[in-house]
């Protein structure tokens with residue numbers, strides 16, 4: 601396996617009315633091809649900024665972002681994104697929402713092939729039968745499933761998930777975690793997941809990156825051995841409890857509530 605995403609010593613400050621606001625200062629993240637990188641860190645530390653860098657939606661002041669051996673300099677159509685708010689278009693059916701990116705990306709599937717691809721993804725996430733519904737006819741969890749299909753429809757190399765499950769209730773969220781694992785078995789993407797939920801990071805990630813408080817640097821990286829089709833019970837083993845405690849402690853350090861010396 602080779603690194604698909606490489607973020608090297610990235611620094612960035614936003615220009616604001618009250619002067620420059622440094623958001624990233626020494627960000628290093630490497631994600632292997634087919635890997636699943638979960639990123640956690642204090643609110644406002646620069647996590648969404650990281651996703652914009654990977655998508656090529658912004659340029660860092662310093663440092664480099666590489667995707668598949670290419671320096672990222674412009675927005676990429678080989679990236680799919682899903683957010684906390686699924687923003688589906690109400691005047692389109694679920695199927696038409698999912699096929700939307702294919703109308704935009706160059707060389708996207710068209711016509712019957714586009715619909716077939718969308719139907720396949722919708723069935724993969726358990727939404728068969730909902731193709732012709734409108735977004736408002738679906739529950740929050742179902743809308744998020746549809747949003748995931750839309751992010752994947754053009755077979756992106758990289759799937760960016762920015763707190764996609766954050767607004768869902770705990771049971772719906774856990775259902776979606778399991779769906780993510782199923783989708784991952786059939787779709788060959790490399791994922792970056794931003795989350796506030798340490799259990800989610802542990803369940804989905806094969807790597808968890810903890811960012812420091814703003815300006816964010818890579819504070820801690822945990823590698824997680826992934827089993828195929830983990831179950832929720834795996835989150836309640838002694839090993840998982842130990843990992844969660846370590847991550848929680850790292851977050852406390854990032855928030856300035858624990859001293860770094862205490863870290864082991």
Ligand SMILES: Nc1ncnc2c1ncn2[C@@H]1O[C@H](COP(=O)(O)OP(=O)(O)O)[C@@H](O)[C@H]1O
Nearest residue numbers: 614615616623642643644645646647648649650
């Ligand atoms: N375009 C922008 N211009 C100025 N400040 C911004 C801009 N985007 C984000 N910020 C600020 O940068 C910081 C990091 O933002 P963000 O990456 O969205 O954090 P996170 O996703 O970790 O909560 C926040 O303080 C935010 O207010």
Ligand SMILES: [Mg+2]
Nearest residue numbers: 647648649762
């Ligand atoms: Mg954010």
